Amino acid sequence: MDRPRPLASTLKHLALGAYLVFLAFPLFWLISTSLKTPQELALIDPTIIPDAPTFDNFRAAFSExxxxxxxxxxxxxxxxxxxxxxxxxxxxxxxxxxxxxxxxxxxxxxxxxxxxxxxxxxxxxxxxxxxxxxxxxxxxxxxxxxxxxxxxxxxxxxxxxxxxxxxxxxxxxxxxxxxxxxxxxxxxxxxxxxxxxxxxxxxxxxxxxxxxxxxxxxxxxxxxxxxxxxxxxxxxxxxxxxxxxxxxxxxxxxxxxxxxxxxxxxxxxxxxxxxxxx
Structure with missing residues (x-):
């Protein structure tokens, strides 16, 4: 019986993890953008994680x-x-x-x-x-x-x-x-x-x-x-x-x-x- 190769198994898991990150990143960026203030959204270099998360965007969306x-x-x-x-x-x-x-x-x-x-x-x-x-x-x-x-x-x-x-x-x-x-x-x-x-x-x-x-x-x-x-x-x-x-x-x-x-x-x-x- 062939034994599983640890390196091949590790590479497969890394590739699968990278693919999942690739698929989930747009959703994560959408969540991050929805929680940012207008000042953060206006930055030239956008941050990945909001510095001051707020739900004002949700209130504005539902009210408008x-x-x-x-x-x-x-x-x-x-x-x-x-x-x-x-x-x-x-x-x-x-x-x-x-x-x-x-x-x-x-x-x-x-x-x-x-x-x-x-x-x-x-x-x-x-x-x-x-x-x-x-x-x-x-x-x-x-x-x-x-x-x-x-x-x-x-x-x-x-x-x-x-x-x-x-x-x-x-x-x-x-x-x-x-x-x-x-x-x-x-x-x-x-x-x-x-x-x-x-x-x-x-x-x-x-x-x-x-x-x-x-x-x-x-x-x-x-x-x-x-x-x-x-x-x-x-x-x-x-x-x-x-x-x-x-x-x-x-x-x-x-x-x-x-x-x-x-x-x-x-x-x-x-x-x-x-x-x-x-």
Missing amino acids: QPIVRSIVNTAFVSSVSAVLTVFLSIPAGYVMARYRSVVSRATIVWVLLSQIFPWVLVIIPLFLLLRNFGLYDSRLGLIIVYVVWSMPFALWMLRSYVASIPYELEEAAAMDGASKARALKDVIAPLLAPGVVAAGLFAFVSAWNEFLFALVLIRDPDLQTLSLTLVKFIGAEGVARLGPLAAASLVATIPSLIFFAFMQRRLTGGLLGGAVKS
Whole structure:
């Protein structure tokens, strides 16, 4: 048996630690900036750790802009669009993976083309289409756009998950007397749970961070999402109020981090549940 090499193991841990620091540094800098005074933010050589931490930037952000209302709007739109995306992608992904037909091949081509097609080219047709249907400047219109935007990638992801599940499991369930619906519920669904969680997480985070569609399709201040509210901390000449902007950005980041941590545990549970079921 080969013994583990201490030097190689140490280098791996150092590389992993450096990578984690690289990923966490922007969040740390955001926290540091949100706690600095205007005098510290104006320094030519910025400090990493605030000399006199203050929460004035948070108070200014919440008093100047409707942060809470924007969070509620963004959470509602992101959650509903994620649920609809997963709900529509599960049966379509299963059919694409299990049944070979002209429709499934055409759907695969549509998925691939949608990923390379720049969305900025369709923003004007989308605007005209939603306006004609009375969905402009509404949550429903924005949700529909987010579902269409996220569904191709989620569909491709779930198709790959279904294709990785052996079809023999369904045949074995049928031989044991299980109906098609019960085989899908008791055999396929537990194994597909990690893919459902991953697709839902992708759809939620994509909708939470999206800016262009919300900018074009939402005009009512009461319906604006968080990304639109953050832009208001930047002046007409491009001068940003770094303190309140960093505070508002940190507040905008925390819900997505909590959602990701929650879904990450469900993703691990789905993997273990699928392993037990199989």
